[in-house]
Amino acid sequence: MPDGKESEKPLASDFGMTAEDLAKEFKEHSVAEFFKKNRQMLGLTGKIKTLCVIVHELVTNSLDACEEAKILPEIEIKVSELGEEYYEIYVRDNGPGLTQDTVGKALGQLLAGTKFHRLIQQRGQQGIGASGITLLSLVTTGKTVQVISGTGKGKAFKCDLTIDPKKNEPKVMNLEEIDKAFKGLAIKAKFKDVKYQKSDQSPLEYLRRTAIANPHAKISFTEPDGTTTIFERSSKDIPKRPIPIQPHPKGVTVDELATMAKYTKSRKVSSFLKEEFDRMGDKAIEEIAKAVDFDLNTDPKKLSWEQAEEIVKQFKKIQFIAPRLDALIPIGEDRIKKSIRSIVEPEFLEVVERKPAVYKGGFPFCVEVGIAFGGNAGKLAGKDEEGKDVWKSEIMRFANRTPLLFDAGGCALTQAVQSIDWKRYAIKDFENSPLTIFLHILSVHIPYTGAGKQAVSNEEEIMEELRLALMDAGRKIYRFIGHQRKEAEKEAKKKMYYKYASEVAVAIAELTGKSKKEIEEKLHAMVLKHLKLEEKKEKEEAEKLNNLTEEEIEKEYEKRKAKEKKEAEKAKPKKKKIIEVENGE
Ligand SMILES: Nc1ncnc2c1ncn2[C@@H]1O[C@H](COP(=O)(O)OP(=O)(O)OP(=O)(O)O)[C@@H](O)[C@H]1O
Ligand SMILES: [Mg+2]
Known part of the structure; x- marks a missing residue:
């Protein structure tokens, strides 16, 4: 072409594809x-x-x-x-x-x-x-x-x-x-x-x-x-075989109901509902029959989407008995304790087993939570400047007895632990404590966040149960750590008194000319008597602590926080006073 416009000739790609073109591209693929x-x-x-x-x-x-x-x-x-x-x-x-x-x-x-x-x-x-x-x-x-x-x-x-x-x-x-x-x-x-x-x-x-x-x-x-x-196995008991359950009406979707109806052996919608759903009694069938505008004697295979929708709408309104909960087989407190003990040898161990509950209205689940402290609990993260072991806390997640090692951040089990204010339970720095938290959810259907089955989705009811179990175990560790702290304080006090007793004994011996050893023994006896009196007082306090309710623990926590704040204030250098004195001079 004289003006060189050959390149402007339209190309196939300049046109949009037609339905016929797309049809040629159409292919099926397998899962x-x-x-x-x-x-x-x-x-x-x-x-x-x-x-x-x-x-x-x-x-x-x-x-x-x-x-x-x-x-x-x-x-x-x-x-x-x-x-x-x-x-x-x-x-x-x-x-x-x-x-x-x-x-x-x-x-x-x-x-x-x-x-x-x-x-x-x-x-x-x-x-x-x-x-x-x-x-x-x-x-x-x-x-x-x-x-x-x-x-x-x-x-x-x-x-x-x-x-x-x-x-x-x-x-x-x-x-x-x-x-x-x-x-x-x-x-x-x-x-x-x-x-x-x-x-x-x-x-x-x-x-x-x-x-x-x-x-x-x-x-x-x-x-x-x-x-x-x-x-090696630490128990020779084979866990009871879990039993399958039928879907509960509160947890079923229209699509699930329509699909089940298509494959049922029942001849009437009423018998299909009664035989294939958990907790479906005659009374519920009667209520549904009255509310829907089609006959429940019809063949379930002919159930339309709209009719299935009507039934599910009624399922939402009717008060059903909660799903059967005996289908869940927990590991059990004793077995969890035995195996955690054999693997992390902790100083403190508490396991809380919650009663079964239901999520999304239809799926029974149950949680078991364990807290191990001290011993080999947590993860050894190295040594500090003084050569002492440094421990980090560790969260072990399980779903139907299977460990979950990945996607921790997006998992309800981790989120439940993170939602707890551990300071309330005497754990000042959760991340840096010798702690192993064991969390187990068991269900007839675990709501995983993806097909990789590594994280549990954040269902409201599941979070609630996990938090309650963690708080319960937290209360027990609060008592243990409180007691442990007191024991350490007592030992330190005893050491200090003994040290001064020796110094005082030397001074008195010099003044009186009496035997230093005799004076020292008397002083030691006095120290022990004093500590015993303190011990009695502490025992009474510990008993009080054991009977505390959650609100009381909260009050105690606030009281301690206020006391710590007051002490910290006291320890601050009093700048203003110094200036005044300087000015006065
Ligand atoms: N070690 C085994 N012994 C006997 N049967 C097995 C074994 N491994 C797999 N199967 C059978 O093969 C089936 C398919 O296993 P697969 O792991 O693909 O699926 P799944 O275990 O049913 O579910 P998921 O995909 O969640 O693991 C199982 O349902 C089971 O019936
Ligand atoms: Mg499998």
Whole structure:
């Protein structure tokens, strides 16, 4: 072109895409492909964290399986270094194992499992843990996962397994029966872009905490350098098997109700409601029948969205009995005490177990809180200038007996601890105290903040229960620290009196010519008598302290604060007076 405008010829990209163009781009993708691209959603981010999450997913599965089969768990974990940021992880349990028919779906298909459709207190609840690990092994190494399984019936078998991400389907290869006696499940898988490091967030710490919350489990762990740590069981009682519960009407959404109605075996809406919901009596059905403008004798499969909405609206109005709470199996005060004692050997230990409560109107939950002080409680953070140990406080979070090591800041359990004014409970500097706070939430459905299951969401009722338990334990530590402080003060006083007694004895002996030793002994006796009188007074005070209510403790705290302030004021140099004297001169 003469004016050189050839470049102004419109390009395809200058036009917007038409619906037909977009239709050509339209593709479906499987859930496995989605998680392949978004593995951070499964908690698989960061080299160190990813390695710990792999161990966590496999160990929680082993513990769940043993619990369901009523077997005392014995779990062996081995992490071996194969190259730079290249590791093999082996987990073996003595649980019920998987059958040849289920092994593929269980370990090689996302969103498949035995737990998602049940409201039951278990560690797993989504059906993506094990298969997510199989997917990770595939995408980081291109290799299959090796599995050995024995159910105790017939021969055990081994196979290689992987996942087809395009279809979210398992691929089971080289399946063959083995003669070796084997009961349970063993999984061996390789991973790249991961790293083993000893830290607060390492598999070793994870397993130490798993042992605390599962005193009935024996766990053996071999690190890449060959060190093996065995966490022996401190209890031989298998925890009671949690039972699944039905959804409570107060916690159900319209979508959940509509989906349940579609798959129910009941023939009438009324019997569907009665059979598939907790606490649904005849009276409630009558009330619903009167309030809605359709017949409850209709087929639930024909229930429309609007009708489901009407039912849920009535659920909100009706007074139901609270959900059944016997489905929750706490670890228990004695067991928690035993395992904390065996691991942190504290000077003081208190465990508070709250009664079950309900969050979001429909999900039963319960909290257990422990406070350990002194001994090896807290984290050793080094030495101070005088060479004395410096301790930092430590918060151990657990959900359905599983340690939560990551995302602490966004977790309701951490936030509950941070919301307490610890000074009120004689802990002057919470961060820098030899304290281990143990927090356990158990529920038929833990409200995690994400699919990675590392933090519990901040539900009002859960926060309230945690705070009440912490304050209760706080009151007990207040008494202990108060007593400890008094004992230390008494010892210091005794030392000081004795020191002066010796000096006074020398002076009197010189004046009177009597034996210094005799005078000293008499003075020591006087000191002891004086201290005993003080002790009696203190005992009376301690008894008073033991019977204090929360308000009284608060008053006592305010009184002490005022006293400390007054003393601090007194200790300040009195500048004004000095100036006056100087002026006077
Ligand atoms: N060690 C095991 N022994 C027996 N069965 C197992 C074992 N590991 C996994 N399974 C079975 O495989 C299923 C899938 O496990 P997966 O970890 O993917 O999901 P989940 O445990 O149900 O839930 P989540 O995703 O929350 O972990 C489990 O529901 C369980 O039935
Ligand atoms: Mg799982």
